Amino acid sequence: MDQVAAGTKIDELSAELKALRKGLGIQAPNLPLHVGALLRQVCGIQDDDSPGTVRDKVAETVRSLIKRLPESQREVARLVFGFGTPAGQRYTDRLTQLGTGADRNVRTMQRRADDVVYLIAETAYAAPGRLTHAGRKDPWHTSALAVRLTLGGTGAEVFETRRIISHVDGLEEIEHSVSLARPLQPGQPLPTLEGLGIDVVAGGEVHSERMVSSTRVAFRLRPPHPLDTGDQHEFFFRIRVDEFPSPFYCCTPEYPCESFDLNVRFDRRRLPARLWRIDGEFSKDAEDPLAPRKPLWPDTVGEVHTSFHDLEPARSYGLGWQPAG
Template identity: 35%
Template sequence: MFNELKEIRRGRGLRADDLHERVGLSLRTVCGVTDLDHPALVRRKIILQLTKLSAKLPSDLHLAATVALGLHPDAAGEFLDQRVAWLANTYDRDPRTARRRVDNAFKILAELLHDAGMRDRKSGSYSPDGWYVESLRGFLRLDQDLPSLTEERRIIAAVDDLDELILSMSAPRHPEIGDEFKIRAEMVYGGEIVAEEQVSSSHSRFVVRLPAPLTLGQAHNYSIEFTSYPRRWMRPYYVFTPLRRCEEFSVRVRYGSHAVPKNVWRISGLPAKAYEDFVPGDDALTVDRLGDISLEFHDLQQGLSYGLQWQEE
């Protein structure tokens, strides 16, 4: 993998016209490149994966990697030596030191790519679908008259000029609920709701316009708050079922110290609706004395459900 990274950093790096011809087999596999992909799609997949993984490097090595790959906006140069010279000047070191930094960065990056390849072979998690979720944090408050769910997401653009998102929320409702209650949403930060559609009585979609269009590989943080109807009419669970790639999901639920459920259990990778049996699972959870509980999930699989379920008194 290290030698394959060295090959694609030559010339203009990831901006080279012949990039699709120089990508090695291992790198193609990790980045989800197929023989049917056109050159622009090959470039997009490679940039997405390397941008994501290089962000995990220490700051000095992250700079070295992005400069060498031709991704840094200030380090222009048709040849690698030109970009390394810019890096050496930034470090205030000689070019040999700068090149060693690049090699060190690529060695670690090669290890990260290998680990990513092992995870993807297990989960098939790659999904180029306009954007994907790097992390999702949910905070569900059930201790107030009208429960609310606040989500904070960090997303990564999988295309250039991504300027809007379509977000969905489902909240299965009790048949006694009147029409005055429906799913509502309000942006906390990072976007503006410009359209909404009530697909069914328990499912709504919201179109969110971003503050500025995102470029391929660019990260963006946003938060949105949902409200629906009183707790007594809610189904006793909160689950997230990713339909696109999602790497991390965490949730905190506040029941309130005076309304702690009888039983609470984890839902970890169940098929959609399998939790509708409402039978307590084996992975029992404990609510703290303030009425809160929190969970974390990693490397989620698309189409499976993650979260928690409870049994009221």
């Protein structure tokens, strides 16, 4: 689960970073012309900065963001953006070099390059004072989130209770979204609205359901009346998923979240072979089953419970598991 505005901002910044990596990447003579609006904000670029200053700020910022990536991703990121590569080496040549070194084809390396660019965008979003909070005030935050996930067959049912506190007067709608990971097997169809049911059980109504990316569905929650500053309100809604291929469930908040309580009920006939806690990771890393994490075990009825406090925006919190067999 995540908030649509956070995902949209990260997607937009990721697109700007992809434009930056083209051609000669960070070494391009016309680099200052390819710096998008969000990237300018992240780099602290002013309207009166000279082209040389723009170049220096972009290079310094991207280099510092790369340093914050997991060690296994840093060399890929440096090569993707052209740090330390021979003069005149274009993006496709750098991908070929990366593929040769890792014994993978260029198409596979393109996917790795896209993943590392997204990680950098997430890192920038999570950086205090850069993209998350610059120039705006959070309209609300979550004081308590409780999720009950029941897995059965190929589908799942999610019951979510969310209590929010308004930071503004006249808050009429809460933007929300659900992220569904890509299918595990090649050739399986992507998620669609038809395979997702969203119903408010109490606290308002749902409207404006729409696909905002190939794997994310956005919708709006409308309380019975507008909320003023300091007002609290609780929504209780249900989400039904016909296909639940992804072996993990996470909350990735856009705005601060004080507490998140998660209970997952597995089919006792199909308990996972392994189960672990995901605590404050980048969303791309949440799917990685190899990262070292704290193990958990279901109880006698097939349930596992965990909780989190003071969740950071743009980081993922939840559970992952390895299906039996």
